[in-house]
Amino acid sequence: MDEIKFAVDTFYAIMAGALVMWMAAGFTMLEAGLVQKKDVSEIVTKNLGLYSIACIMYLACGFILMYPGSSLIDGVIPGIGSSWGLSTALPIEEIGMEYGMDYSQQADFFFQVVFVATAMSIVSGAVAGRMKLLPFFLFAVILTGFIYPIQGYWNWGGGFLSSGGYSDYAGSGTVHLCGAAAALALVTALGPRNGKYGMDGSVNAMPGSNIPIAALGAWILWLGWFGFNGGSELIISDEASAIAVSQVFMNTNMAAAGGVVAALLTSLFATGKMDVTMAINGAIAGLVAITAGPSAPSGGEAVIIGAIGGVIVYFSILFFEKRLKIDDPVGAISAHGIVGIYGVMVVPFTSDASFLWQLYGVVAIAGFTYVASLIVIYVINMFISIRATDEEQAAGLDSTEIGVEAYPEFD
Amino acid sequence: MDEIKFAVDTFYAIMAGALVMWMAAGFTMLEAGLVQKKDVSEIVTKNLGLYSIACIMYLACGFILMYPGSSLIDGVIPGIGSSWGLSTALPIEEIGMEYGMDYSQQADFFFQVVFVATAMSIVSGAVAGRMKLLPFFLFAVILTGFIYPIQGYWNWGGGFLSSGGYSDYAGSGTVHLCGAAAALALVTALGPRNGKYGMDGSVNAMPGSNIPIAALGAWILWLGWFGFNGGSELIISDEASAIAVSQVFMNTNMAAAGGVVAALLTSLFATGKMDVTMAINGAIAGLVAITAGPSAPSGGEAVIIGAIGGVIVYFSILFFEKRLKIDDPVGAISAHGIVGIYGVMVVPFTSDASFLWQLYGVVAIAGFTYVASLIVIYVINMFISIRATDEEQAAGLDSTEIGVEAYPEFD
Amino acid sequence: MDEIKFAVDTFYAIMAGALVMWMAAGFTMLEAGLVQKKDVSEIVTKNLGLYSIACIMYLACGFILMYPGSSLIDGVIPGIGSSWGLSTALPIEEIGMEYGMDYSQQADFFFQVVFVATAMSIVSGAVAGRMKLLPFFLFAVILTGFIYPIQGYWNWGGGFLSSGGYSDYAGSGTVHLCGAAAALALVTALGPRNGKYGMDGSVNAMPGSNIPIAALGAWILWLGWFGFNGGSELIISDEASAIAVSQVFMNTNMAAAGGVVAALLTSLFATGKMDVTMAINGAIAGLVAITAGPSAPSGGEAVIIGAIGGVIVYFSILFFEKRLKIDDPVGAISAHGIVGIYGVMVVPFTSDASFLWQLYGVVAIAGFTYVASLIVIYVINMFISIRATDEEQAAGLDSTEIGVEAYPEFD
Amino acid sequence: MKLLTLIVKPSKTELVKEALHSSGIGGATIIEASGYGSQKGQSETYRGTEYRADTNPKVMFQVACDDGDTSSIIEAVRNAAGTGKIGDGKIFITELTDVVRIRTGETGSKAI
Amino acid sequence: MKLLTLIVKPSKTELVKEALHSSGIGGATIIEASGYGSQKGQSETYRGTEYRADTNPKVMFQVACDDGDTSSIIEAVRNAAGTGKIGDGKIFITELTDVVRIRTGETGSKAI
Amino acid sequence: MKLLTLIVKPSKTELVKEALHSSGIGGATIIEASGYGSQKGQSETYRGTEYRADTNPKVMFQVACDDGDTSSIIEAVRNAAGTGKIGDGKIFITELTDVVRIRTGETGSKAI
Numbered sequence A, B, C: 001m002d003e004i005k006f007a008v009d010t011f012y013a014i015m016a017g018a019l020v021m022w023m024a025a026g027f028t029m030l031e032a033g034l035v036q037k038k039d040v041s042e043i044v045t046k047n048l049g050l051y052s053i054a055c056i057m058y059l060a061c062g063f064i065l066m067y068p069g070s071s072l073i074d075g076v077i078p079g080i081g082s083s084w085g086l087s088t089a090l091p092i093e094e095i096g097m098e099y100g101m102d103y104s105q106q107a108d109f110f111f112q113v114v115f116v117a118t119a120m121s122i123v124s125g126a127v128a129g130r131m132k133l134l135p136f137f138l139f140a141v142i143l144t145g146f147i148y149p150i151q152g153y154w155n156w157g158g159g160f161l162s163s164g165g166y167s168d169y170a171g172s173g174t175v176h177l178c179g180a181a182a183a184l185a186l187v188t189a190l191g192p193r194n195g196k197y198g199m200d201g202s203v204n205a206m207p208g209s210n211i212p213i214a215a216l217g218a219w220i221l222w223l224g225w226f227g228f229n230g231g232s233e234l235i236i237s238d239e240a241s242a243i244a245v246s247q248v249f250m251n252t253n254m255a256a257a258g259g260v261v262a263a264l265l266t267s268l269f270a271t272g273k274m275d276v277t278m279a280i281n282g283a284i285a286g287l288v289a290i291t292a293g294p295s296a297p298s299g300g301e302a303v304i305i306g307a308i309g310g311v312i313v314y315f316s317i318l319f320f321e322k323r324l325k326i327d328d329p330v331g332a333i334s335a336h337g338i339v340g341i342y343g344v345m346v347v348p349f350t351s352d353a354s355f356l357w358q359l360y361g362v363v364a365i366a367g368f369t370y371v372a373s374l375i376v377i378y379v380i381n382m383f384i385s386i387r388a389t390d391e392e393q394a395a396g397l398d399s400t401e402i403g404v405e406a407y408p409e410f411d
Numbered sequence D, E, F: 001m002k003l004l005t006l007i008v009k010p011s012k013t014e015l016v017k018e019a020l021h022s023s024g025i026g027g028a029t030i031i032e033a034s035g036y037g038s039q040k041g042q043s044e045t046y047r048g049t050e051y052r053a054d055t056n057p058k059v060m061f062q063v064a065c066d067d068g069d070t071s072s073i074i075e076a077v078r079n080a081a082g083t084g085k086i087g088d089g090k091i092f093i094t095e096l097t098d099v100v101r102i103r104t105g106e107t108g109s110k111a112i
C-alpha cells in the first residue's frame, strides 16, 4: 500500500515535471513570436541555452543550496548540503521510502529543476533585441546556480520566509517575481532597444513578428501551468490531496480564462479593438495571479483573481512602456513581476495568510534579486559588453550572434 | 485501497482533461494555418477568447444545466442544479468518496469543461474571414452556457437520449456534431467570404497561409484526443477499465492513421497529388469517426472506421464547397458534422447499440443545435452586425478588429 | 492490490505512449523548419503519412514479427505469431492479469507502435527535398512492417542480441541507429539535392526556412523523449521501478541539456557564432546518447554523456556534409546514427554491459538495416523513380507532389 | 514605344489586369510596393501604443506598349483603379528605347 | 520631369524619406530589392558551412519630380543615405514623359 | 547610358548574374516580380478546387550600362535566360539621363 502510494506520487511528480519542462517551449515560442524578425533565431538560442544551463547549474549547486537541510545565518543564507557537485543530491541509497520520502528524490529534483528554468525564461523575453548572447548565458549561470536558489530557500527550503508565515504555494513570488526582478535589473542596465524611443520621447511600436507562434507559446504555458501549480501539491495519492490537486487544476484554468476575458475587454474599451497580444498577456497574468494560492479559492473566485490580473497586466504594460520608458518587448516584467506581486498579496483574501508576511516576502524576494542581479550584470559588463552595438542591433542579432536567419526566404 | 483508487482516477481525469485542454491550442493552430494571412490574428483571438468564455460560462451555469440531477420536462429540459453560480458545482464537503464519487468533483468539472470548449472551437474555423469578433463572442456565451449543456444533458446528464439507448461514448454527436451544427447555422446566416464565389458561380480557392502550423494543429488534436476519448472511460483503476482505456488509446490512434491514409489515397486518385490539407482533415475525420465508440472495435476495425471517415471528409468538403456553395475555410462542418454523424451511426456495427436511437440522437442534436443557433445569431444580428463589411474583409480582420497584423514583417 | 498495480502500470504505459506519439509532431516541425520553403508541405505530408503507415503496418504484421514468442532460425528470423492481421495481437481474452501481463496488451502495443514511427521519422528528414512521395511511402511500408520489427526482435523480442548480452534500454541502436541506417541507404541511392554541391565540389548552404518551428520540433522531441526513455522501464508501480523511472526522466533531461551546451560551445569556438541549428541538433544528440542506458548514470554523468553527444553531432554533420558529400538536410544521420552508435557504446562505462556485444549489436543493426533498405529502395526504384527530376526539384516538391504551397502569401 | 508604370491600390489588381486586357495589352510585370503621398498611412495600435504606418501598400505594374495605345490604356486604367479617394495612385510614362523578347530575340513592337 | 530611382541601404529608409520631404517632395513609391556591385555579400555560416550571400538588401525609391528639383534632391539624398562605405547605393535619373494622377486625371507637374 | 530592365525566370537568376559578369557588368539591382503574357499561370489544386494562378514568378534586374555595352549584354542575357519556351521574359531598354554614386558623388559612366 505504501509502495503504491510512493509509486503514484512519483508518477505524478514526473508527469507534473514534464508539463513544467514543456513551459520552456512555451516561453521560446512566445518570445520568438513577439520579437522582431531579425532577432528571432537569437531568442530561440537563448531559450534553448538558458534552459540547459539552468538544469546543469541547479544540479551542480542550486538544488543543494535551496534545500540544504541546514543554514549558515538564521534562515537567510543556506548552508551547503551534503553532496555538492554533479550527482543526484543524495546518495542513491538514501532516496527511498525508508528515509521518509513520499516519492523519489530524482522526481523531486526533476520537478524543481524546471522551476528554476522558468524563472530564467522570464528574463530572456525582457532583454530581447539588444542583450548579447554570451553575457546573457553568464548571467543565467549565476541566477540559476545561486540567486534563485538562495531566495528559493527562504520560502521552500526552510528559510525565514516559510518559518515566518509567508504563503506562496507554487511561486508567484519565488519563481515569477524573482524572474521579473532579475529581468528588470538587466533591462535597467541595458536600456531600451535602439529605435524604441524617439529623441522627443515618443514611443515607437515594434510589433511582434509572428502572432500564431506567440499564441502557441501562451497555450503551451497554459498547459504547462497545470503541472506548475498542480504539481506543487506534491502528493496526490490520498483523497484529500487528490481533491486539492484537482481544485488546483480547475482554478488554474479558470484564472487564465478570467485573465483573457478581462484583458480583451480592457483592450476593447481602451482602444476599440481587441489586441491579441494583450489576450496572450492576460492569460499569463491570470496564471501568475493564481499561482501563489491556487487551492483555496472556489472556481468563481479563481476567475475573479485571474481577471484582475488581466486588467493589471494591461495597464502595467502601458505604464512601463510609456511612463517609465522601460522597454520590455514581451511584457514579462508586467506579467510576471507586477502580477506576481498582486498574486502574492491576494492570498490572504482566500486563506488565513498574513498580509504583512506576504508583503515582507515580496520586498525580500524582489529586493534581493534585483540588487544581486544588478551587481552581477555590472560585473559581467566590465568584462564583456552586454549591449549589442547600434550596428549589431540594426543588422539583427540573428545575423551577428547566430549567423542563421530565422526566416531566410521570407523577404 | 479505495482511497488510492479515488486518487488514481482523479489523477487520470486531470491528465485526460489537460490533454483535452491542449486541443484548444490545436484548433488555434489548425485554423490559423488554414485561413488567409490577413485574418490570422483575429482567428487566434477568437480561439483564446472562446475557450475562456466557455470555461466561465460552463462554470456559471453550463455544468449544472448539463448534470442537474433532475429535469423539468421529461429528460428534455434539464432542471437547475443546486449551486448555480460562480463556484464549484457542489459544496466542497460533498465532493469526496463518502458521496459515492469515484474521483473528485473538480476533476470531473475540469474534464467536462474542456469538452464544451471543443464544441465551440469547431465553430470558429467555419466562420473565419468574415464573422465579426464581438457577435462571435456573444454567440459563444449562449452556446457554451446553454445550447451545448442542454443537448449534452440528453446524452450524458441523464436525459432522454441516454435513457432511450443512444450510445455516444465520447461525443461524436454530443460534442462534434453539436459544434458543426452550430457552425452550419452561423455560416448560413453569414454567407461566404467575399471573393470565395465568382458572379458566375465559379469557386475560388483561398489557400491557407501556413501549412506547418496547420499540421501542428492536427498533431495537437491527435494527441489531445487520447484524453478526449480515453478520459471518457472515466475510470482506470481496475483491470477491466485499464484494459478498456488502453484499447481506446490504441483505437483512437489507429482510426486517425486510417483517416490520413484514406484521405491521401483519395486525393491521389482524384487529383494526382496528395493534398496535405486533406491529410490533415483525414486525421481529424478518423478521430471524430471513432469517438462515438472507441472501446468496442479491434485495432483493425478502428483503422477501417477511420479510413471511411477519411474518404467521407474528402468528398464532403468538395460537396459543401462546390455544390452547396457553403464556404467553410477549414472544413469543420465536414470533419466534425458529416463525419460526426457517420461516427454515431457506425457504432451499432461494433456494439449492440440500436440504429434507430443513434439516428434519433443525430436528428435531435443536430436539429436542436442548428435551430437554436440560428435563432440566437439572428437575434444578435439585430443588435450588432455579424458580418464584416466588404472593406473590412478586404483590409483583413486583423487590421480592422485586432489592430495587430499576424506577420507584419512578411510582405 | 495487484489490480491497482496493473491499472497504474497501464496508465503509465499509455501516458508514456502518448508522449512518444507526440514526437511525431516534433519530427514534423523539426523537418518543416529545416528544409527549404518550397519543400515544406511535402515534408509535412510525408510525416503525417509515414506515422499513419507505421501504425497500420505494425498492427498488420510488425508487432507479431517483433514479439513472436518463437523464432524460425536461431533468434535471427522471428517466427510468425498467433494473430497476424488487422486485430490486436492477442485475442481479447488473453490480455489480462491471469496471463501474467503486468499491464494491458493494448497499452503495450500502443507504446511499441510509436517507436517504429520514430524510426521511420528519422528517414524523412534525411531524404527531404528530392525523394518522391509515393516511393517514400512504399519504403515506409517495408521498413515499419518488416525491417524494423525483424531487427527489433533481436533486442526486445527475445532474439540473439538480447540473449547474447546486448544492452540497449530504450533503443539508441534498435530505434535511432536503425532509422539512421535506413536513411543512409536511401540517401546513398538518391544522391544530394540539386544545387547542394557545385561542379567544383563546393558545398552550398541551403538554410532552413523557419527556425522557430524547427526549435519547437526540438522541444517537442525533448518532451516526448521522457516517454520514450521513461516508458521503457515499463513498470512504475513499485518503489524500485518508480525510482528508476524518475532517474530516467532526470537523466534524459540532463543529457539533452549537456548536448545543447556542448554544441553551442563547439559552434562558438569553431565559428565565433552560436548556430541555433547546432543547438537543436545538440539537444537531439544528447537525447539519443542517453537512450541506450538512461537509468544507470548519475545526473552528472548524464550531462557528460549528452555533452559528448553534442560535440560528436557537430563534427559529424560537418564531416558528412563536407567530406563524404552526403546531403542530409536535417542532420538526421549524424544525430541518430553516429550518436546512436556512441550511445550504445557508452553503456558499458556506467553499467556492466559488454563492449563486444554492444559493438556486435551496432554492426548487426546498422548492417542489416542498411543492406535491406538499399535492396528495397533499388527494387522500388525499378518501378517508380525515387528521385524528383531537376524541374520538380527546382519548382519545389510542394508544387509538384502536393499542389499546396506551405506559405502561399509569403513571397 | 512607351513604358507605363502604374501604381495602384492592391485591391484593384484584378480590375487593372482586366482593363489592360480590354485595351489589347496581353502582358505585364507586377511588383509589390508601398508608397506615400497625399494619402498618409493608417494608424494602428500595438499593445496600447498607437503608431502610424507611414506608407500604404501599393502594386506596381510595368507595361510596355506602343505609343498609339498609351492614351486608351491610361483611360482604361483610370476607370479600373480610380475610386476618387486619395491614394488611388499614379501612372508614369517613360520612353522605351527598345524591347527584346528573350525567347526569340524579336525587338520593337513585335516583342511586346 | 524626371523619374529618380534611388537605391539605398534599408537602414537609411527613414532618413531618405525625410530628405525627400525637406526637398519638397511629398510622395514616393518604395520597393524592396537586393543588389550587388563593388560591395560583396556578407559571409554567413549555416551548420558549419560558410556561404556568401552574393547580394545585399537594398531599398528602391521611385520618385517623380520636376526637372528643377533634381539636383537639390540628389544632394539631400546623398547626405541622408551616404555613409562613405561601399554599398551606399546609386541614383538613376531618367526622363519622365508624363505623369497621370489616377484619381483626378491631372497630368504633368500637377500630378506629382 | 542605358537602363536595362531584364525580366527573367527565377531559376535563371544565377546564370544571368554570370552573363552580366562576363559582359563586364559588375553590379545590378534585383527585384522579385510576377508577370503574365503569352505564358499563362499554372493550374493548382487546393482542397480539391482547381485554380489558375494567373501570373508566374519572375525576377527583375535593373542594370545601368554604357550605350556601347548594350548589345553584348543583351546577347549574353539572351543566352543565359533563354530556354526557347514561352515565358522566358523580356528586356526593356530605356535611356538613362544620369547616374550618381551616392558614396562618392561621381556621376555618369564613372558611377556605374
Ligand SMILES: Nc1ncnc2c1ncn2[C@@H]1O[C@H](COP(=O)(O)OP(=O)(O)O)[C@@H](O)[C@H]1O
Pocket: D007, D034, D035, D036, D037, D038, D039, D040, D056, D058, D085, D086, D087, D088, D089, D090, E025, E026, E027, E028, E029, E030, E062, E063, E064, E065, E101, E102, E103, E112
Ligand atoms: N512624387 C512621387 N513619386 C513617386 N511616386 C509617388 C509620388 N507621389 C505619390 N506617389 C505614389 O502614388 C501613390 C498615391 O499618391 P497620393 O499622393 O497618396 O494619392 P493621389 O495620387 O490620389 O493624390 C503613393 O502611395 C505613391 O506610391
Ligand SMILES: Nc1ncnc2c1ncn2[C@@H]1O[C@H](COP(=O)(O)OP(=O)(O)O)[C@@H](O)[C@H]1O
Pocket: E007, E034, E035, E036, E037, E038, E039, E040, E056, E058, E085, E086, E087, E088, E089, E090, F025, F026, F027, F028, F029, F030, F062, F063, F064, F065, F101, F102, F103, F112
Ligand atoms: N550597374 C548597375 N546597375 C544597376 N544597379 C547597380 C549597378 N551597380 C550597382 N548597383 C546597385 O547599387 C548598389 C550599390 O553598389 P556598389 O557598387 O556595391 O556600391 P557603391 O555604389 O557604393 O560603389 C548595388 O547593391 C546595386 O543595387
Ligand SMILES: Nc1ncnc2c1ncn2[C@@H]1O[C@H](COP(=O)(O)OP(=O)(O)O)[C@@H](O)[C@H]1O
Pocket: D025, D026, D027, D028, D029, D030, D062, D063, D064, D065, D101, D102, D103, D112, F007, F034, F035, F036, F037, F038, F039, F040, F056, F058, F085, F086, F087, F088, F089, F090
Ligand atoms: N506588355 C508587357 N509589358 C510588360 N511586361 C510584359 C509584357 N508582356 C510580357 N511581359 C513580361 O514578360 C514575361 C514573359 O512574357 P510572355 O509573353 O509570357 O513570354 P515570351 O516573352 O516568352 O513571349 C511576362 O511574364 C511578363 O513579366
